[in-house]
Structure formats: C-alpha cells, structure tokens
Amino acid sequence: AQSVAQPEDQVNVAEGNPLTVKCTYSVSGNPYLFWYVQYPNRGLQFLLKYITGDNLVKGSYGFEAEFNKSQTSFHLKKPSALVSDSALYFCAVRDGGNTPLVFGKGTRLSVIA
Amino acid sequence: NAGVTQTPKFRILKIGQSMTLQCAQDMNHNYMYWYRQDPGMGLKLIYYSVGAGITDKGEVPNGYNVSRSTTEDFPLRLELAAPSQTSVYFCASTPGDGYTFGSGTRLTVV
Numbered sequence: 001a002q003s004v005a006q007p008e009d010q011v012n013v014a015e016g017n018p019l020t021v022k023c024t025y026s027v028s029g030n031p032y033l034f035w036y037v038q039y040p041n042r043g044l045q046f047l048l049k050y051i052t053g054d055n056l057v058k059g060s061y062g063f064e065a066e067f068n069k070s071q072t073s074f075h076l077k078k079p080s081a082l083v084s085d086s087a088l089y090f091c092a093v094r095d096g097g098n099t100p101l102v103f104g105k106g107t108r109l110s111v112i113a
Numbered sequence: 114n115a116g117v118t119q120t121p122k123f124r125i126l127k128i129g130q131s132m133t134l135q136c137a138q139d140m141n142h143n144y145m146y147w148y149r150q151d152p153g154m155g156l157k158l159i160y161y162s163v164g165a166g167i168t169d170k171g172e173v174p175n176g177y178n179v180s181r182s183t184t185e186d187f188p189l190r191l192e193l194a195a196p197s198q199t200s201v202y203f204c205a206s207t208p209g210d211g212y213t214f215g216s217g218t219r220l221t222v223v
Contacts, residue, residue: 009153034211043117043203043214044156051210090155098163098209100146100171105155 002027002093006104013081014112021076021107023091030096033074035065038088038106047089050074061085081111115139119204119215126194126222134189134218136204144207145187147171147179149200150217156203162187194222 003026013019025031032051036044048059055067065076076089088108092101120135138145143164148156148171158171162181176198178190187206191198199222205212 032210036212036214041217043216044205044212045214046211049211098144100158100161101212102158103148103156105153 002095002099002102004091004093004102004104006089006091006107008107009105010108010110012110012112015083016080019078019081019085019109019111021089021091021109023074023076023104024072025074025091025093026072027093027095031072031074032094032096033065033067034092034101035059035063035074035076036090036092036103038090040087044090047076081109083111083113085109086111117204117206117213117215119202119218121218122216123219124221126191126220128194128196128222130194131190131192132194132220134191134202134204134220136187136189136215137185138187138204138206138213139185140206140208140213141184142206142208142213143184144209145181146205146207146212147177147187147189148203148205149173150203151200159189159202191220196222198222 005024034049035047050057050067058064091104117138146161147159157173160179162168202218204215
C-alpha cells in the first residue's frame with residue numbers, strides 16, 4: 001500500500017529566503033508524485049508532479065521539487081519565498097496502476113515578512 | 114468552464130439526520146473521488162469511481178454511500194449523521210493524472 005510522510009507540521013521561513021517542504025513516500029512499483037497547495041477555505045490546487053524523466057520538476061508559482069529514488073523523497077523547494085506562499089502544502093503519491101492518490105498530513109508554511 | 118462544483122458549501126446537521134453532498138464536473142473525467150479533511154490528518158479517501166456505474170470503497174467508507182449514474186455527477190450520501198462525520202469534504206476528478214478539486218463542503222454534526 002502507498003503511504004506518504006510529511007515530517008514537519010509547520011515550516012517557518014523569512015521572506016526572500018529559500019524554502020523546503022519535506023516529503024517521503026512508500027509505494028510498490030514506480031511512484032507518481034504530486035504536490036498540492038491549499039489556501040484558507042479553498043480546495044486543493046495542483047502545483048507540480050513527477051511521473052518520469054528529470055528528477056527536478058518545475059511547477060506553478062516558481063516552485064520545484066526534486067525526486068530522489070534512493071531516499072524515496074520528493075521535497076518541495078522554492079529559491080525565494082513570498083509572504084503569499086503561506087498556505088498548507090500536501091504531498092501525494094500513487095502507483096502506476098491509476099489507484100487513488102494517497103495524501104500526506106500536510107505541512108503549514110508560514111512566510112514572515 | 115466550471116470544473117468541479119460542490120454544493121452546499123456549508124451545512125449543519127443534527128445527529129441522525131441524513132443529507133446528500135453534491136458533486137458535479139463538466140470536464141468529462143472518468144475518475145471521481147470523495148475525500149474528507151480533518152485538522153492535522155490530511156485527506157482520507159471515502160469512496161471513488163472509475164466511471165459511470167462503478168464505485169469502490171476507500172480508506173474510510175463507513176457511514177457513507179455513493180452512486181455514479183452519470184459521468185458528470187458523483188453524490189455522497191450520509192444516512193445517519195454522527196459527530197464523527199464533522200469534517201470538510203472534497204470532491205475531485207481526473208482524466209487519469211492530476212486531480213481537480215472542488216471548493217469543499219464544511220459539515221458540522223451536532
């Protein structure tokens with residue numbers, strides 16, 4: 001069965017500094033990995049995905065994520081954080097059989113001006 | 114293009130009452146899902162459907178039922194509401210890759 005771990009409930013970063021939100025996963029077979037963002041009182045919005053190919057994936061709003069197969073990780077990164085990046089971030093995984101996504105518990109990112 | 118539409122946005126139910134959460138998508142997606150979101154717990158899958166007439170249980174199906182008579186609609190039914198069903202419910206659809214989520218239904222059972 002698939003599983004996702006987001007080890008940090010909260011990440012605080014100063015505006016302009018780089019940010020990292022961590023995610024590790026477990027899946028049988030090749031992983032399909034996703035990051036979603038949720039702003040207050042809204043649904044989840046797609047940020048980026050890794051299916052195959054380059055280990056560094058670029059997505060929306062300047063975010064990127066690095067797939068590391070040996071460490072089974074898919075950390076979300078951004079070179080320079082904005083206050084408007086403050087939100088709840090979810091990592092999700094599924095296997096190649098089009099099973100439903102399994103989500104992590106979420107990490108709340110707070111960017112301080 | 115409306116995407117995924119959920120109604121109602123908010124609802125308060127008394128214990129034992131029933132209700133249906135509506136979900137409709139206009140993207141002709143085959144796959145549809147219902148998740149519930151509880152604080153600090155992430156999203157848990159309740160039910161999903163891979164096409165009209167086909168539904169399957171997710172991780173937390175007890176107390177819920179679904180139907181999928183058309184590609185567009187995937188309603189979630191609560192028959193005997195319990196306080197443990199207080200949550201935010203999200204519907205999502207996909208053609209087979211990234212999900213599109215609705216804006217959610219916040220349900221309180223008192």
